[in-house]
Amino acid sequence: MAKSDDLPQYLIAPNPGNTRLTRAVSGIDQNGEVSQIRVVEERPLTIYLNGQEIVTAMTIGDHPEYLALGFLLNQMMLRDSDVITGVDYDEELETVVVRTEMQTSYEDKLKKKTRTSGCAVGTVFGDMMEGLEDVMLPATPVKTSWLYALANKINRTPSLYLEAGAIHGSVLCQQDRPLVYMEDVGRHNAVDKIAGWMLSERASAADKIMYTTGRLTSEMVIKTAMMGIPVLASRSGFTAWGVEIAREVGLTLIGRMRGQRFVCLSGGERLERDMDPATVQVEDGKHRRKSTDG
Amino acid sequence: MAKSDDLPQYLIAPNPGNTRLTRAVSGIDQNGEVSQIRVVEERPLTIYLNGQEIVTAMTIGDHPEYLALGFLLNQMMLRDSDVITGVDYDEELETVVVRTEMQTSYEDKLKKKTRTSGCAVGTVFGDMMEGLEDVMLPATPVKTSWLYALANKINRTPSLYLEAGAIHGSVLCQQDRPLVYMEDVGRHNAVDKIAGWMLSERASAADKIMYTTGRLTSEMVIKTAMMGIPVLASRSGFTAWGVEIAREVGLTLIGRMRGQRFVCLSGGERLERDMDPATVQVEDGKHRRKSTDG
Numbered sequence: 093m094a095k096s097d098d099l100p101q102y103l104i105a106p107n108p109g110n111t112r113l114t115r116a117v118s119g120i121d122q123n124g125e126v127s128q129i130r131v132v133e134e135r136p137l138t139i140y141l142n143g144q145e146i147v148t149a150m151t152i153g154d155h156p157e158y159l160a161l162g163f164l165l166n167q168m169m170l171r172d173s174d175v176i177t178g179v180d181y182d183e184e185l186e187t188v189v190v191r192t193e194m195q196t197s198y199e200d201k202l203k204k205k206t207r208t209s210g211c212a213v214g215t216v217f218g219d220m221m222e223g224l225e226d227v228m229l230p231a232t233p234v235k236t237s238w239l240y241a242l243a244n245k246i247n248r249t250p251s252l253y254l255e256a257g258a259i260h261g262s263v264l265c266q267q268d269r270p271l272v273y274m275e276d277v278g279r280h281n282a283v284d285k286i287a288g289w290m291l292s293e294r295a296s297a298a299d300k301i302m303y304t305t306g307r308l309t310s311e312m313v314i315k316t317a318m319m320g321i322p323v324l325a326s327r328s329g330f331t332a333w334g335v336e337i338a339r340e341v342g343l344t345l346i347g348r349m350r351g352q353r354f355v356c357l358s359g360g361e362r363l364e365r366d367m368d369p370a371t372v373q374v375e376d377g378k379h380r381r382k383s384t385d386g
Numbered sequence: 387m388a389k390s391d392d393l394p395q396y397l398i399a400p401n402p403g404n405t406r407l408t409r410a411v412s413g414i415d416q417n418g419e420v421s422q423i424r425v426v427e428e429r430p431l432t433i434y435l436n437g438q439e440i441v442t443a444m445t446i447g448d449h450p451e452y453l454a455l456g457f458l459l460n461q462m463m464l465r466d467s468d469v470i471t472g473v474d475y476d477e478e479l480e481t482v483v484v485r486t487e488m489q490t491s492y493e494d495k496l497k498k499k500t501r502t503s504g505c506a507v508g509t510v511f512g513d514m515m516e517g518l519e520d521v522m523l524p525a526t527p528v529k530t531s532w533l534y535a536l537a538n539k540i541n542r543t544p545s546l547y548l549e550a551g552a553i554h555g556s557v558l559c560q561q562d563r564p565l566v567y568m569e570d571v572g573r574h575n576a577v578d579k580i581a582g583w584m585l586s587e588r589a590s591a592a593d594k595i596m597y598t599t600g601r602l603t604s605e606m607v608i609k610t611a612m613m614g615i616p617v618l619a620s621r622s623g624f625t626a627w628g629v630e631i632a633r634e635v636g637l638t639l640i641g642r643m644r645g646q647r648f649v650c651l652s653g654g655e656r657l658e659r660d661m662d663p664a665t666v667q668v669e670d671g672k673h674r675r676k677s678t679d680g
Binding site for chain 2: 120122123
């Protein structure tokens, strides 16, 4: 573990010491010997919007209020104009109820849909592209030294990933500083928790960078763009449609970040190459993410 | 690439040469030089059950009929007792319609739900645990030599992963032989395509092993168990609830398979240790999965 004075000052950082988030499990290894390993928890969390049950998400269980807020926001079930009057988490019932001053337009829509045409389970996914046509992100410049600094700091931050593996991380960053580092069993949950935090804190998006351990798929690109964040960076790779959407909305998309290497498939003209890649420190094995953790 | 005569005879193998599945995209690399890379496609596929629109899945687009069948089966929208009269894929509309002789009990349930209580988006997820209490998998023995052979063969198989990255793979295996190797942008799609193939071919499950590149989360464990497959193996790690469910239903759960190492957290008593781990060939870098591809 890195010395703590060497680590960035996060607003929210992972808490691998939280015993509610991991569990010791016994098994046997390849030699038939008893092996005790730590594994991440995974719990159901049912999200309500006022009186409407929306979804049961599987989550490690930290920051349930942010997860609920961010999920509803990213699914466009909550709009900026909705006035939130309460976010009530019940640990025993494993529920979060988000309350708004008035019935949301989503609830209204859902009621109409139910009345007229029955219920399509795929509604949430089908509506993902909705609203995207209005998005044009600010052309925020990105220094390559920031990207290298962020990767370096984030990889050395004590995390559930380093403790127990099998988990995704997403980090909201500003220039070379990681601010909010969320982890969860699903990469969408991690991003949703960041969205919930941003909504709660009324944080600006135009000057932020999203760093994720996951792949740069269409869903991840859409989510980041809808959150107004103009830069998305990842260790992982791309899908074609993710790249296409990034180019349409003006999102700077950087993938395959490994040591000194990366590829930028959208917004390359906004990169400021202020650091010689040859001077970047190569990652050591301990902090290299090892697997396809999908 | 390995010599082809050295590779297993799959019933279905990845087809990295299929130009419909990947696309060349230009970007710039860390040195500001133009970099052309191949990325996987990601397309919407809307699945209908008779007249009911069910979901729009994002998929690379191969084997749409298997994906639709497997999705419906794994979501318990189709039952073994349902007689399938047609599976119609329309490439232009990006739809698959699965037709059954009679209205399914799912459609019936959906109609009731719509009439009585409005539509919970989370229905599909909420119902995942349903039916699991009846599952007790056969205590199929697993030789450790099979596990090593499978990992070795699968990792050397030409795949979209080796071609373009950012993709998950799941492989249906029998003893030391990989049979059906499916890849997709989501790990659930890959497993669903296998389920669709198994249904179409009326393949037995009790003598099979599921190998996945993804994590051993509750959803993946439930899916494998509901498919009747008694062994689930992965390079990736575990979640606590995944382990718990595996133990309840008698699923042999092996994770963190890397070279000679693995950990078995459920069903360790069914492992037959017929190979000395020290004799296992260590993976070379080329075939090591590198990232968290979530």
